[in-house]
Amino acid sequence: MTDLFQGPKGTRDFLPPAMAVRRYIEDAWRRVSIRFGFQEVDGPTFEPLDLYKVKSGDEIVSQLFSFTDRGGRDLALRPEFTPTLARIVAQFGAGLPKPIKWFAIPRCYRAEQPQKGRLREFIQWNVDFIGEETLTADKECLSVCAAFLFEMGLTTADFVIAWNHRDLMAELLVALGIRPEKLNDTFYVLDRLQKLNPVERQKLLQARDFSVSEQELLELFAVETAVPAGGRTALQDRLQTPTARTAYEKMMQLHDQLVPPELADNFRWDVGLVRGLAYYTGFVFEVADARGENRAIAGGGRYDKLIELFGGKPTPAVGFGMGDVVLEILLRERGLLPEHLGGGPDVFIVNASDDADLTAQWASRLRRSTFDPTVRKITQGGLRVQHSYRATKNIGKLLQEAASAQARFALILAPDELSRSVVKWRDLHARSETELPIAQAETLIRSACLEKGG
RNA sequence: GUGGAUAUAGCUCAGUUGGCAGAGCGCGAGGUUGUGGUCCUCGAUGUCGCGGGUUCGAGUCCCGUUAUCCACCCCA
Numbered sequence: 050m051t052d053l054f055q056g057p058k059g060t061r062d063f064l065p066p067a068m069a070v071r072r073y074i075e076d077a078w079r080r081v082s083i084r085f086g087f088q089e090v091d092g093p094t095f096e097p098l099d100l101y102k103v104k105s106g107d108e109i110v111s112q113l114f115s116f117t118d119r120g121g122r123d124l125a126l127r128p129e130f131t132p133t134l135a136r137i138v139a140q141f142g143a144g145l146p147k148p149i150k151w152f153a154i155p156r157c158y159r160a161e162q163p164q165k166g167r168l169r170e171f172i173q174w175n176v177d178f179i180g181e182e183t184l185t186a187d188k189e190c191l192s193v194c195a196a197f198l199f200e201m202g203l204t205t206a207d208f209v210i211a212w213n214h215r216d217l218m219a220e221l222l223v224a225l226g227i228r229p230e231k232l233n234d235t236f237y238v239l240d241r242l243q244k245l246n247p248v249e250r251q252k253l254l255q256a257r258d259f260s261v262s263e264q265e266l267l268e269l270f271a272v273e274t275a276v277p278a279g280g281r282t283a284l285q286d287r288l289q290t291p292t293a294r295t296a297y298e299k300m301m302q303l304h305d306q307l308v309p310p311e312l313a314d315n316f317r318w319d320v321g322l323v324r325g326l327a328y329y330t331g332f333v334f335e336v337a338d339a340r341g342e343n344r345a346i347a348g349g350g351r352y353d354k355l356i357e358l359f360g361g362k363p364t365p366a367v368g369f370g371m372g373d374v375v376l377e378i379l380l381r382e383r384g385l386l387p388e389h390l391g392g393g394p395d396v397f398i399v400n401a402s403d404d405a406d407l408t409a410q411w412a413s414r415l416r417r418s419t420f421d422p423t424v425r426k427i428t429q430g431g432l433r434v435q436h437s438y439r440a441t442k443n444i445g446k447l448l449q450e451a452a453s454a455q456a457r458f459a460l461i462l463a464p465d466e467l468s469r470s471v472v473k474w475r476d477l478h479a480r481s482e483t484e485l486p487i488a489q490a491e492t493l494i495r496s497a498c499l500e501k502g503g
Numbered sequence: 504g505u506g507g508a509u510a511u512a513g514c515u516c517a518g519u520u521g522g523c524a525g526a527g528c529g530c531g532a533g534g535u536u537g538u539g540g541u542c543c544u545c546g547a548u549g550u551c552g553c554g555g556g557u558u559c560g561a562g563u564c565c566c567g568u569u570a571u572c573c574a575c576c577c578c579a
Contacts, residue, residue, distance in 0.1 A: 054569065055552095055569095055571095058570075058571090108576085109577095109578090110579075111504095111577095112577085112578090129579080151562080152506050156579075158577090160577085161576090161577080161578085162504080162574095162575090162576090163571085163572085164572080164573065164574075164575095165572080165573070165574090166579085167577090167579080171579065172579090174579090175579095207577075240577095241576095242576095251538055266516095324578085326578090335578090344577095344578070345578060345579065346578080346579080347579070348578075348579065367579095370579055371579065372578090372579025373579080374579070375579065376579085399538090401537065434577080439532095441533095442531095442536085442537085442540095443535085443536090444537045444538050444539095445535085445537075445538055445539070446538095446539095447538090447539095447540055448539050449538095449539050449540070450539095451539080452540055453539090453540065459538090459539095461537090461568095463537065464537095465537080473538090475538080475539095477539075479567050480538095480539075482538080
């Protein structure tokens, strides 16, 4: 015990129940992506270190797991997928039909301090819409994201989507009196103002050297974030110049153009939303727990310059990522993880006869699938078959094992029936039983399993 | 990186002023010569996270260390 190795800090072991949950989530990601016409891709788990240094931002770079190979090349485990995607598109995009609609389910790595919802190794669903500069692409990303959340049983009461637009926001801020050279500081401050109390806010604003009128304006933003469309607010009262009014109007128009109808109630312009990734160019969004209890569920935005930065043709792109860790916590908290994920076998063989070989014979017959070479497809799938590895012929005990394995049917091989050339076929859910003539048993069993929703 | 809490069986945990290492669940074998998650009996598994100190004696007190959880920073 004391000498056992433990998994590295911030990693997980997936025993069968945990693996079943992971598969449940990944399958849904894949299913929804494909339904919207996205195709799955993947890339290497590690990349040149410089790929992330160029444009991901200091925060990401400080969390990289990096190493040097024997040829002296600096490499890093991928902390996110977007740079890999942009690299691939920069290299191969020219020959691909546009738009490119891709999704990926990569494992990613960040060397940060593990905590609730944040680990050092996680799985992140990525959906990217590349080569389309109109809002159609942004909207479709929002719709895919929402469709998945609904698919898992979440409702508009469970999550909110906050959005912002960096360029329009900059325009608005300048029009409202922020000095252009203070824009970066302003974004930095806006991102955290709402989480601070008035005294802390004051300190932060003074530390960043804002003028009195700038401080007053930012204080307003701090109090009034996530402005609902249409409502008259203190911010609207500040729109005294035509340019300010225009900038604000553009923002509101964008809101109306972006919002998917099914999300009207929980789609909000959030002046405090900036997002740390340095490659985002305009529209950005983040999906949050409506109860405010968890970390961001998903986040994304436009990165129109990243592909050309990696040497590709100028290509507009928008996408988002969703991590498995927070999502699983959220689904668990809301009671939305089904029980018995993974399911049990179709047939559990209970062999109470003296012939131990019978178990293997029946198992191999039922497991067999039929491959048709002319259509290059499996035309009849093999059944999922299990049996006991214990010596006992106690039918009660063996049925108990069948039940705890979540089997749907039990095939009972016992001396009395075998001497009459029949087997017993028990429906473990209905607790009903019939006899099948051995000669037709395989056919009857296959159709029974198929009927039961196989 | 910084702070707080925690660490005892596979899991969840109890363990009194320092005095023989415990329960429940799970796991294994059996109880009825052939029918279910129940019941009964029996069984295995521990250097009490690791290292040091105090003491006649440490799971218990002290110091260090590692890991986990929570929070900060930031975000999937």
